[in-house]
Amino acid sequence: SQQGEEDPQALSIQEGENATMNCSYKTSINNLQWYRQNSGRGLVHLILIRSNEREKHSGRLRVTLDTSKKSSSLLITASRAADTASYFCATDLLIGGGFKTIFGAGTRLFVKA
Amino acid sequence: DAGITQSPRHKVTETGTPVTLRCHQTENHRYMYWYRQDPGHGLRLIHYSYGVKDTDKGEVSDGYSVSRSKTEDFLLTLESATSSQTSVYFCAISAWGGGGTDTQYFGPGTRLTVL
Numbered sequence: 001s002q003q004g005e006e007d008p009q010a011l012s013i014q015e016g017e018n019a020t021m022n023c024s025y026k027t028s029i030n031n032l033q034w035y036r037q038n039s040g041r042g043l044v045h046l047i048l049i050r051s052n053e054r055e056k057h058s059g060r061l062r063v064t065l066d067t068s069k070k071s072s073s074l075l076i077t078a079s080r081a082a083d084t085a086s087y088f089c090a091t092d093l094l095i096g097g098g099f100k101t102i103f104g105a106g107t108r109l110f111v112k113a
Numbered sequence: 114d115a116g117i118t119q120s121p122r123h124k125v126t127e128t129g130t131p132v133t134l135r136c137h138q139t140e141n142h143r144y145m146y147w148y149r150q151d152p153g154h155g156l157r158l159i160h161y162s163y164g165v166k167d168t169d170k171g172e173v174s175d176g177y178s179v180s181r182s183k184t185e186d187f188l189l190t191l192e193s194a195t196s197s198q199t200s201v202y203f204c205a206i207s208a209w210g211g212g213g214t215d216t217q218y219f220g221p222g223t224r225l226t227v228l
Contacts, residue, residue: 033216042117042203042219043156088155092215101215103148105155 004032004089004104012110019076021107023089024069031092032065032072037106038085046074046087081113116140117220119204125226132191134223136204138184144207145187146217147171147179149200156203162187194227201225 007022023032031050035043049056049065049072056063062075076083086106093100116139126132136145147159148171158171160179168179176198178190191198201224205217 040222042205042221043217045216045218048216090217100158101217102158103156105153 004091004102006087006089006104006107008107009105010108010110012112013079015079015081015111015113017079019079019083019109019111021074021087021109023072023074023104025072025089025091026070027093028067029091029093032063033090033092033101034061034063034072034074035088035090035103036085037088043088076109079109079111081111083109084111085109117204117206117218119202119220119223121223122221123224125228126194127228128195129193132194132225132227134189134202134204134225136187136189136220138187138206140206140208140218141184142206142208142218143184144209144215145181146205146207147177147187147189148203148205149173149198150203150222151200159189159202191225194225196227199225199227 004023004025013019031048033048034046036046037043047058047063049063060077065072086108088103088106090101090103118137120135146161148156150156157173159177160171162168162181180188201222203222204220207215207217
């Protein structure tokens with residue numbers, strides 16, 4: 001299985017509700033990042049959290065990182081229809097003397113108006 | 114899309130033909146990447162470049178080659194296309210890949226169909 005795995009694979013909520021997505025990983029990381037992908041587009045960087053940070057906020061986004069459990073969560077508060085997209089976690093880890101970024105398979109979020 | 118273009122955006126080709134995809138950036142970033150995206154697999158790294166003429170393999174490099182003769186251009190070639198290479202291909206760039214703070218900026222993607 002992959003280094004970063006998102007859960008759930010798909011999530012459907014009503015506009016105004018909060019959406020929570022989780023990411024689990026296997027090996028120690030330097031950073032963890034979350035990206036968003038709208039249908040038919042490239043990924044867009046949302047937020048980066050370093051391994052020595054536990055929580056980070058950006059607008060309606062809240063990211064937590066628990067290195068003891070090797071997991072992260074992305075919370076989108078007061079969701080909007082425009083938040084409908086796929087969300088990917090990406091782990092930055094040291095491999096073979098250099099850093100590599102590995103992406104998970106993503107969570108598809110659908111926000112109903 | 115952060116000054117990144119990909120061409121072509123869509124291509125249909127036949128098994129056994131060579132195909133070249135182009136990524137062009139205007140950001141003067143050092144690192145460039147080619148990924149493929151398939152359902153259930155997320156993004157998988159094919160090849161990446163850390164400078165002009167400096168490239169390295171990713172996790173799914175078999176059947177692909179790359180070249181980077183200028184900072185702004187990174188070419189991905191499918192030497193003899195197969196149906197398993199039907200996918201969406203994304204190019205990405207980053208200012209630096211070291212230090213573990215590698216925020217990447219993605220192009221719009223190329224949808225390739227191999228018949």
